[in-house]
Amino acid sequence: MSSALQRQANHPPGSHADRQLPRLFDYPKYWAECLTPAPFLPMSRAEMDQLGWDSCDVIIVTGDAYVDHPSFGMAVIGRTLEAQGFRVGIISQPDWSDPQSLRVLGEPNLYFGVTAGNMDSMINRYTADRRIRHDDAYTAGDTGGKRPDYALTVYSQLCKRAYPNSVVVAGGIEASLRRLAHYDYWSDKVKRSVLMDSTADLLLFGNAERALIDLTHRLAAGEPVREIRDLRGTAFLCRTIPEGWREIDSTRIDQPGSLPRHKNPYDAPHxxxxxxxxxxxxxxxxxxxxxxxxxxxxxxxxxDTQAIETDPSSTYIRMPSFDAVTKDPALYAHADRIFHRETNPGNARPLVQNQGKNDIWINPPPLPLETAELDWVFEQPYKRVPHPSYGDAKIPAYEMIRxxxxxxxxxxxxxxxxxxxxxxxxxxxxxxxxxxxxxxxxxxxxxxxxxxxxxxxxxxxxxxxxxxxxxxxxxxxxxxxxxxxxxxxxxxxxxxxxxxxxxxxxxxxxxxxxxxxxxxxxxxxxxxxxxxxxxxxxHHVGGYLKIAPEHSEEETLAKMMKPGMGSYYEFKEMFERFSQQAGKKQYLIPYFISGHPGSGDKEMLALALWLKQNDFRVDQVQNFYPSPMASATTMYHTERNPLRPLNRNNTERVLTARSPEQRTLHKALLRYHDTDNWPLLRKALRRMGRQDLIGAEKGCLVPLESRRERELYQREQRKKQPASRLKKSRASQRGSRGRR
Ligand code: SF4
Structure with missing residues (x-):
């Protein structure tokens, strides 16, 4: 067994035993191996009959169309379980208003594995400005609306309604990013762990092959799911913390308040x-x-001395509760720091967060797969095409990666x-x-x-x-x-x-x-x-190479944890030199984000001017999209910087464009060349005292308005002035005319 796996330590609550896991392909096969592999994982009873299956061992419920390709989560999980000898069925995009849609393959012998799909369902459904999308790259025919909002929760509850005694295991990106209390951009509030609302029995986060394969074999061997508490990459609810574990209050290792100064985790000698x-x-x-x-x-x-003092096999970190992070932005930002500090499988400790009557227990992250294991995952018998039931309907995400x-x-x-x-x-x-x-x-x-x-x-x-x-x-x-x-x-x-x-x-x-x-x-x-x-x-650029400096200003780049523009210029010089040597006309297409925390009007204007100076006219602008659990989302929500030590006396507030008007303006600044944006930009430039950037001169951002536009603008301004100021200004105009 590899050294990495020998080091694998799974620390069950109540037990300090380390359990070594076999490599993914070393497990003894389940008895149903003789009935697999299936040409496609079945999506109907008829397909199951053809395979001679009376039931499925595992049914994957997904918000995406089923594409049998290693870029699609349901196929990867389905095929790797199948390779263990389990019969795996797929229910794709079920009708969430009807529990019958979860009964099409019967009740699974072991569990429902539920995922919202390759994307968080809210990001899939809404734009960065919270507008509904009418398309869906993961749906046949590119049609939006084929999955519910918060799909993981809805599907999990539906499984329980269809089969109240079934085991439900939640996984995928939506489970990963919502495993703790998290800010939810779409409802503009802090939400509980998805485990609470989904009622799933177990949550798997990260790439889950290792945990899922072990879990499935143990369930098949008759171990109750509520007793499987020792798997890395899993989270579950618990009422009481088992004996033998030592608790560390997270504020002891990173202090959100004006407490005596302790070691700052980001200051770890490095x-x-x-x-x-x-x-x-x-x-x-x-x-x-x-x-x-x-x-x-x-x-x-x-x-890291704190890591030594706190042996991950017997110590867990208690994070601020759901109530606390909901009420106190500083504690929310502190929780973000703790969460990001405990992500290295080599030293992460379990995290515990109270949510009402329950604690959420988050085991340390999964150990990375070794090369031979990853190869094995990719070498399963994927058909590399969508399930035939979709006919000729195109699935854009598949078209993109095929x-x-x-x-x-x-x-x-x-x-x-x-x-x-x-x-x-x-x-x-x-x-x-x-x-x-x-x-x-x-x-x-x-x-x-x-x-x-x-x-x-x-x-x-x-x-x-x-x-x-x-x-x-x-x-x-x-x-x-x-x-x-x-x-x-x-x-x-x-x-x-x-x-x-x-x-x-x-x-x-x-x-x-x-x-x-x-x-x-x-x-x-x-x-x-x-x-x-x-x-x-x-040899490998198709005429254009997209790169993502994301911003030009140091302050904002620091909030993004992106390199300064120095390395952009260095790369640009190399790119142009090598393109010329190859006799190719090739172009760099830089990508930028508007409205990112740390970027106010001033920074966005500086970026717009940089674009103008460098003669870039960007077609599409990515407005900052606060996804769950990202540190930038924490900045957006709390206006605090979780990349620095937090302290109530620390008055740093992260500039954050929250209003739709400001976000629109930031987007417009990046598309300064779009005539539709000029009225908005002129208004903003005047408000910022930067009239000097309006005009025909080389350094200007937008041209002056036409005479008609100017008259309309002045009329609008007059309407906005209070009556007294208006009188005064008319009087002064009369006065000045008189003087002339
Ligand atoms: S894990 Fe990354 S940051 Fe840490 S020491 Fe190694 S290279 Fe450096």
């Missing part, structure tokens, strides 16, 4: 504080290239507006080169319509493949929220040669004409390896 890292950061901020990476030595971190290959999981970027790290973790899990190349060949041979172009070879980030902490021991003790912010950690592997080699081999495969890299690029990391950038720019 190489980012070392002179080397500081000078690199300063160089990048100043717009210079950081020194080329030297073969660096691992820097030993001084261990010729692409996911090469890794996880992200160590830690961008505060993104929830990938909260879900998949910060440790990169990579597939083997051979497994990826095999998948490219499968696409070539099996996917209808393949023309020789792989549309993406990537993952959550394009260039983190096989980039890990240089030292496992250090990684296990680290509590940094990002490996690349504020500087690239000296312990991080930055050599992209594995990715470069992969690109070369993929494009050399027979029948492959081009391999495009379309996933987001972490350019501050890429510039550390010019050979990689050259390879990317020369």
């Amino acid at each position: 190489p980012s504080d070392c002179d080397d890292a500081k000078s690199q950061h300063a160089a990048v901020d100043a717009g210079h290239s950081a020194a080329p990476p030297q073969p660096s030595q691992v820097v030993n971190l001084v261990p 010729f692409s290959v996911n090469i890794m999981r996880g992200c160590f970027g830690g961008c505060t507006f993104c929830s990938i790290t909260e879900h998949e973790g910060r440790i990169i899990q990579s597939r083997s080169e051979q497994s990826i190349l095999d998948e490219v060949e499968k696409i070539r041979d099996l996917t209808p319509g393949f023309t020789g172009v792989i549309s993406d070879l990537g993952g959550p980030t394009a260039n983190m493949y096989r980039l890990n902490c240089k030292d496992k021991r250090i990684e296990e003790s680290c509590r940094r929220p990002s490996c690349v912010y504020p500087t690239i950690c000296v312990n991080l592997e930055t050599d992209h040669s594995h990715t470069t080699a992969l690109y070369r081999k993929a494009r050399a495969l027979k029948g492959v004409k081009k391999v495009v890299v379309a996933s987001g690029l972490r350019y501050d990391l890429a510039v550390r390896d010019p050979e990689y950038v050259k390879e990317l720019v020369t």
Whole structure:
């Protein structure tokens, strides 16, 4: 057994026993193995009959259309359980008004596995401005409205209504991001853990293969779900804390109030504080290239003393209760800090939060999959197409990924507006080169319509493949929220040669004409390896390369945990140089977010001017979307900065565009070239005292209005003035005329 798995510690409440889990493919198969695999996981009784199944062991209920492809959660979970010998059925997008829709496959022998789908159902259904979307990329025919709001809760309750004694296991992104009390943008309030409302028996967070496979075997062996309390990556309700556990109040390790100063967890001794890292950061901020990476030595971190004092196998952290975080924004922000501090599987402790009569117990996150395990997950017999019941109806999310290959999981970027790290973790899990190349060949041979172009070879980030902490021991003790912010950690592997080699081999495969890299690029990391950038720019850019500086202003970038513009310029210079060397006309398309916490009118105006100066006219603007559990959402909700030590005496308030008017203005600033936005922008510029930016001169943002527009504007202004001021101003106008 691998060393990682030997270290796996599952800490059941009431027991300190460590239980080692087999690797995913080492479990003895369930007896029904002889009845699997199915060509497609069945969605109807008729399909079950054809397979000779009298029942399903597990039924997955999902808010997405069923696509039998490793990019779709229901297929990954279904196929990996099937490979264990379980019979898995799928109920996709059931009619949530009728419990009968949950009875189509009968009652599962073991449990319903419920997920809202690949996206949080609210993000799927509403725009960043809370408007209803009429499309849904995860539905056949791209039709919106095929899943309920808060789908996880609704489906889970429906399962219980259809079969009151059935076991319900909640999972997927909606479960992950709503496992604790969380701010919900759509209702504009703090909501309880989804476990409370959904009535699910167990919640799985993160990539759940390891927990789910173990759970399913144990349920099949007759263990009651209420007794399975020791699995990493699970959460459940409990009335009493079992004996043998020591509680630490979270305010002892990160203080939200004016209490005596204790150790700040984000001050954990770290190489980012070392002179080397500081000078690199300063160089990048100043717009210079950081020194080329030297073969660096691992820097030993001084261990986090609090982590040593608090053995994760016997200590849990009590977070502020649901009531407390609802009433006190400082405590909410504090809870965010604690949550993000306890995300490393190597040192995270269980989290407990009271919600009324219950406590929510959150076990430490799952251990990352080893390469052989991840390969195994991707090598299941996926058909790589939607279930035939959808006929010719297009599923846009499938159309987008049908010729692409996911090469890794996880992200160590830690961008505060993104929830990938909260879900998949910060440790990169990579597939083997051979497994990826095999998948490219499968696409070539099996996917209808393949023309020789792989549309993406990537993952959550394009260039983190096989980039890990240089030292496992250090990684296990680290509590940094990002490996690349504020500087690239000296312990991080930055050599992209594995990715470069992969690109070369993929494009050399027979029948492959081009391999495009379309996933987001972490350019501050890429510039550390010019050979990689050259390879990317020369062979894998389809004319345009999208990158995401997200903002131009340091203050805002700091709230996003994004690099300064220095690394953008450095990458741009490389991109242009290598494009020219390759004899290609290629363009960088930078992406920006409007309305992000930390960005007021002044910062957005500065960004608009930067865009104008650089002659960028962005087509689409992403308005900040506060997703559950993201740190930027905490800033939006509390106007406090959870990236810094919190203290009631700390008066820092994070600028936050909350009103629809201000959010519209921020969006309009990014689209300064859109004539529809000019009246709004002129008004705002005058209000900000920046009339100098209205006009025909080169440095102006928008042109002057026409004479007619100006008259209308003046009339409008006069209407707004109180009568007394109006009289005065008319009198003064008369006076000045007289003087003339
Ligand atoms: S885990 Fe990341 S941040 Fe922590 S020491 Fe390793 S490379 Fe640095």
